[in-house]
Amino acid sequence: MISDPSIIDQITARFRFLQGADADFIRHFFNSSTITHLASDQPICQQGMHCSHLALVIEGTARVYKIGENGREITLYRIGPGESCILTASCIMSRKPFPAFAISEEPIKALILSSADVVRWSNQEATWRDYLFQLISDRLGDVISVVEEVAFRRVDRRLVSYLLQHIENNGMHMQVTHQSIASDLGTSREVVSRILKDFEQQGMISTSRGTITLEDRHRLSEKLTE
């Protein structure tokens, strides 16, 4: 049960469906939920698990990914504040085992609901139901985008997009290993290393152990259309 008013405010701000909900539901909601904290790089769900709880992320991020026969990984999507491990929701609603892995990245503060409540509220509370539908639909869209990426786009272009997205405007630096980029993109470390080396030789980036620095954003982005 959650009673601290400042926490309740924080949660209400993050989860907009609570703003339109009726007072009765809100009371139930906070009465039957709890807060959990989780450090970085902690496993959340294992492939094949049955989900008995749903976590709504208040702070932090998690990564949901697949592992292939060969050990390679690919990120399906990330979960941030205001979102929820919707695969869990999907598993709860359709009573199926979880088809992927989830792990925390930045330390997580999350609200935990029992799957029984998730199902019950989806029958009773329109705003909660809308939130669930929205979440599942969004993830479906995300995953379809991933299919498009891996099926059709060249790895070097995908890597350019990755760098442009992750290195903030004129922030210029980024802390990341080649392996973790490879795991995001669903390719292998060697491929990432080689392409990065190529970019470096062309003067678009520079690299050192564990960091990549953007040297020429404009010329790098031209790679997308050449």
Added chain:
Amino acid sequence: MISDPSIIDQITARFRFLQGADADFIRHFFNSSTITHLASDQPICQQGMHCSHLALVIEGTARVYKIGENGREITLYRIGPGESCILTASCIMSRKPFPAFAISEEPIKALILSSADVVRWSNQEATWRDYLFQLISDRLGDVISVVEEVAFRRVDRRLVSYLLQHIENNGMHMQVTHQSIASDLGTSREVVSRILKDFEQQGMISTSRGTITLEDRHRLSEKLTE
């Protein structure tokens, strides 16, 4: 409006959510829906469309797919009797444009609902809501499987799986072009042609224009584990 009792029986048999529904909802359901027929190979949804109706397939099949920059295609999933173009449902519930293409394969007989009804019923009728959740969740699972396939599995193995699945037990024949296999798997026609030729030279299949014949099912399936 649908009133023919034999059609109503057929639909009720296909869509199990109607069996547990209350009489009032069922009356509304058939009053506000219509039947459409569609020939083979007709476009259903274009990428970027907004969906104003939801189709529940009674007979026939449709294919939902993506097209890449290079013109290659990949099938995300198929829709059969008792199912529905759930991407449409997802678009309706989350008010987003349709992110793929859909086309009829076998001629379709389908029941058409307005998106307004879809949303209204999802608020009022538990069995309908469950049906929607189930459908979206299933598709999410399907698409995740596709990601896994294209990201990690070798094309020759995927092609073996495709052949074993599509050529019925001891039916032995299949009518299909290399191009349409390639479009299903998300690869190119040449690659499919070369791998099939290879299988043929090893005596596992034989081919002629537009057909593939399974000659040695057992040895072909060994390719999956070698």
Added chain:
DNA sequence: CGCACTCTGTGACTTAGTCACATACTTGCC
């Protein structure tokens, strides 16, 4: 038959993924 159209085959080349190692850079510990 001859023409248009679709389907399949092939070589040469580029891109991507795998495997086996060789070098680094970092951290902690003596």
Added chain:
DNA sequence: GGCAAGTATGTGACTAAGTCACAGAGTGCG
């Protein structure tokens, strides 16, 4: 400081997959 263990990156050689530009074969039809 120096050394060891662990992590990160570099590289060559090879296989798998995708692209491009054609060449043929099969089919349907006037």
